[in-house]
Every structure is written in C-alpha cells, then in structure tokens.
Amino acid sequence: MNKPQHKQALLRLGDDALILGQRLGEWCGHAPALEEDIALTNIALDLIGQTQSYLSLAGSLNEGESQTDDQLAFHRTERDFKNLLLVEQPNGDFGDTIVRQFLFDHFALLRAEHLASQTFDLEAAAIAAKAIKEIRYHADHSSKWVIRLGDGTTESHERVQKSLNELWKFTGEMFTADEIDVAGIESGLLPDLTILKTKWDTAIDAVLKKSTLIRPENGWMQQGGRKGIHTESFGFLLAEMQSLPRTYPDATW
Amino acid sequence: MSDSKNSWPLWEVFIRSKQGLGHKHVGSLHAADAEMAIGNARDVYTRRQEGVSIWVVPAENITASSPENAEALFDPANDKVYRHPTFFVLPDEVNHM
Numbered sequence: 001m002n003k004p005q006h007k008q009a010l011l012r013l014g015d016d017a018l019i020l021g022q023r024l025g026e027w028c029g030h031a032p033a034l035e036e037d038i039a040l041t042n043i044a045l046d047l048i049g050q051t052q053s054y055l056s057l058a059g060s061l062n063e064g065e066s067q068t069d070d071q072l073a074f075h076r077t078e079r080d081f082k083n084l085l086l087v088e089q090p091n092g093d094f095g096d097t098i099v100r101q102f103l104f105d106h107f108a109l110l111r112a113e114h115l116a117s118q119t120f121d122l123e124a125a126a127i128a129a130k131a132i133k134e135i136r137y138h139a140d141h142s143s144k145w146v147i148r149l150g151d152g153t154t155e156s157h158e159r160v161q162k163s164l165n166e167l168w169k170f171t172g173e174m175f176t177a178d179e180i181d182v183a184g185i186e187s188g189l190l191p192d193l194t195i196l197k198t199k200w201d202t203a204i205d206a207v208l209k210k211s212t213l214i215r216p217e218n219g220w221m222q223q224g225g226r227k228g229i230h231t232e233s234f235g236f237l238l239a240e241m242q243s244l245p246r247t248y249p250d251a252t253w
Numbered sequence: 254m255s256d257s258k259n260s261w262p263l264w265e266v267f268i269r270s271k272q273g274l275g276h277k278h279v280g281s282l283h284a285a286d287a288e289m290a291i292g293n294a295r296d297v298y299t300r301r302q303e304g305v306s307i308w309v310v311p312a313e314n315i316t317a318s319s320p321e322n323a324e325a326l327f328d329p330a331n332d333k334v335y336r337h338p339t340f341f342v343l344p345d346e347v348n349h350m
Contacts, residue, residue: 033261035282035293042296141292148285 001183007061008082009184010124011072012226013115014054015083018073019234020104021047022241023091032094039141040097046134053127074245078235079228086170088225088234095160098145099167105139106203107174107196114191121189143207150211157212164208165216172221175200180226263312264290266297268304274349276308284309 001009024044031037052069059067086104091097112135115128149160175197177185184190208215224230245251261283267276279298284290290309298304318326330336 033283035284035297038300039293039296042300144288144292148289 001180001187001189003061004063005180005183006121006187006189007058008180009189010054010058010061010121012082012180013111013124014051014058014069014072015081016087016104016108017047017054018051019081019083019237020087020101021045021051022237023087023089024097024101026091027097036094043101043138043141046131046138050127050131050134053130054124057121057123057127070245074242078230078238081225081230081234081238082228083225084170084173085222085225085231086167086173088230088237089167089170090233092163093159095149095156096163096167098142098149099160099163101138102142102146102207103167103171103204104174105135105142106200109135109139110196110199110203111191114196115189118188120187124189139203146207146213147211150208150213160211161213164213168216168218169220169222172218173223173225176221176223176226178226261285261289264294264309265312265315266290266294267308267310268294268298269306270303271305276306279303281312 021044024040024047027037027040028044029037031040051073055069055072059069059072084104086100089096089100109132112128112132116125116132118125146160149156151157175193177193181190181193185192205215222231262285263281264284264287265281266279268279269276282290282293282297284293287309291307294307294309299307
C-alpha cells in the first residue's frame with residue numbers, strides 16, 4: 001500500500017476511537033449509576049489515548065508537513081472523518097450505548113489482535129499491542145451488560161433487543177472492504193475482513209445466546225463513514241468536540 | 254440513593270496495593286452482584302494504578318462492633334504493657350513486624 005493509503009488506514013483507526021470516545025464522554029455525569037458513569041468515562045479515556053497514538057502516526061505520514069493529533073482531531077471537517085457510522089450513533093438510552101459498544105468492541109479487539117501481530121507497520125503494532133488490554137476489558141464490560149440487560153427484566157430485554165435491531169444495520173460497514181482495505185490486506189497491515197467476520201460472528205453469537213437476545217437478520221446495511229459520508233447527528237458531535245480549539249486556536253492548558 | 258428496591262446492594266471494597274502486604278479497606282460501592290462489584294471496584298478505585306488485587310464483600314455481611322461497647326472492649330488493654338513485645342530486641346533479619 002502506498003503512503004496516502006497507509007495514512008488513510010491509520011486515520012480510520014484513530015477516527016473510530018476518537019468519535020466513540022467523544023460519544024462516551026457525553027455520559028459523564030449522566031450515567032444511571034455513579035459506578036457506571038466512571039466505567040464509561042474510563043473507557044472513553046482509553047479510546048482517546050488510542051486516538052492520540054493512531055492520529056499522531058497518521059499525521060507523520062502526511063504528504064508535506066506532518067500533522068499533529070490535535071490538528072487532525074480538531075481541524076478537519078465532516079467529510080474528512082473516516083470513522084464507522086456505528087460509533088457516531090447517538091448515545092440513546094443506556095442499552096443503546098451498551099449495544100453500540102458491544103458490537104464495536106468485539107470488532108476492535110479482533111482488529112487490534114491482527115494489528116499487533118503484523119510487521120508492515122511496527123509502530124501501529126506497538127500501539128495495538130497496548131490497546132488490546134484495554135479493549136479486552138471494554139469487550140468484557142459491554143458483553144456482561146448485554147447479558148444482564150438481555151437476560152434481565154421483561155422491559156430491559158425488550159429495550160435492548162430494540163437497540164440491537166436498530167444498530168444492526170451499521171455492522172455491515174465493519175466488514176466491507178474498499179480499495180484502502182484491499183491495499184492494507186495485501187500489505188499485511190489490515191486483517192482479512194472475511195476471516196474477521198467469521199470470528200466476530202462467533203464472539204457475538206456466544207454472548208447473544210447467553211443474553212437470550214435474538215440476532216437480527218443481515219438486511220440492508222447502511223454505509224458511508226469510510227468515505228466521509230456521515231449520519232445526521234455527526235455534525236453536532238463535531239461542532240461540540242471542535243468548538244474550543246476552533247474558537248481559541250492554539251489554546252493550551 | 255439507598256432505596257433498596259431501586260438500587261443495587263452495597264459492597265465494601267478492599268484493595269491490595271503494589272507495596273502492601275494485605276488488602277486495605279478503601280471504600281464502598283453499589284453493584285448487582287459480586288462480578289459487577291469487582292468490575293466497578295476496578296473502575297472506581299484502581300484508576301491510578303493503586304492496586305494489584307481486589308476483594309469485595311457484601312456490606313450486609315460485615316458485623317461491626319458497637320461504639321457503646323468501646324469501653325468494655327478496648328479499655329482493659331490500655332494498662333497491660335506486658336502484652337506488647339517491647340521488651341525484646343528484634344533481630345535485623347525479621348522484617349514486617
């Protein structure tokens with residue numbers, strides 16, 4: 001894969017973590033229990049940490065002057081963000097947030113396991129190796145909640161099943177390879193998405209079985225994030241996230 | 254907060270720090286069961302690398318001494334210096350006494 005493609009692949013990794021981290025940060029002070037409030041914001045901070053590493057690395061591959069992680073996070077516009085549509089979906093209720101997290105965590109874990117083992121980009125491998133420990137905890141946390149809510153009360157079961165049904169249409173995008181993925185897979189940087197999908201299915205199905213939830217049919221899948229075409233709420237997320245650095249450029253602590 | 258129908262049971266949390274020999278009480282939290290209590294304790298009490306091991310105990314299972322009995326329980330120990338090993342010289346090899 002050439003340098004611009006390499007940069008794009010890293011931007012995707014960084015943007016997935018950044019946007020999900022920003023979404024989870026919105027729970028700060030609002031989660032159903034103090035303990036869960038801290039858990040969600042801990043996960044958000046883990047994701048922002050991963051973002052810093054991936055975006056810095058992506059910025060160093062820029063044609064011309066290299067870009068910092070802050071420049072990439074705060075001074076790009078909507079179409080330049082290449083995150084999955086799944087991670088930008090609004091928090092909704094706690095069940096929506098948990099299902100979004102659950103679907104992404106298992107994908108992110110498998111992806112990080114591949115990244116940590118490849119030798120095309122050793123810096124990315126080191127970042128992924130560190131992130132794996134964090135993502136394992138995230139996947140464990142979200143999976144346990146899916147089981148609790150699914151196998152909980154009638155109301156919690158119905159609500160979390162609805163979350164699953166509504167978010168399912170964003171799962172196809174994780175496993176659809178475009179030209180960046182194809183180049184990444186050829187070079188060894190990125191995992192083969194067909195194999196990844198099989199592993200993801202197994203992991204997701206095991207949890208869903210325990211949770212008594214029904215896996216939705218693979219119907220029409222909404223896509224566009226990887227091309228910079230986002231869903232309705234994304235502009236509001238960016239506006240909030242970027243307001244300070246754009247109002248006060250170069251502001252420091 | 255403590256409405257028992259709508260809130261999770263209370264758990265007491267004990268953390269063993271890197272340097273510590275025993276688990277020390279650090280606080281309490283709410284959780285639906287022991288597994289969740291461990292997870293919550295990890296998030297609430299070990300965020301700054303405080304611990305290497307966590308114990309959680311249902312708060313209702315802790316029996317505490319009553320403050321009213323404090324005199325009867327503790328005062329008699331006051332004037333019995335011979336119960337303290339202060340009259341022995343401790344060899345250097347013995348640590349953690």
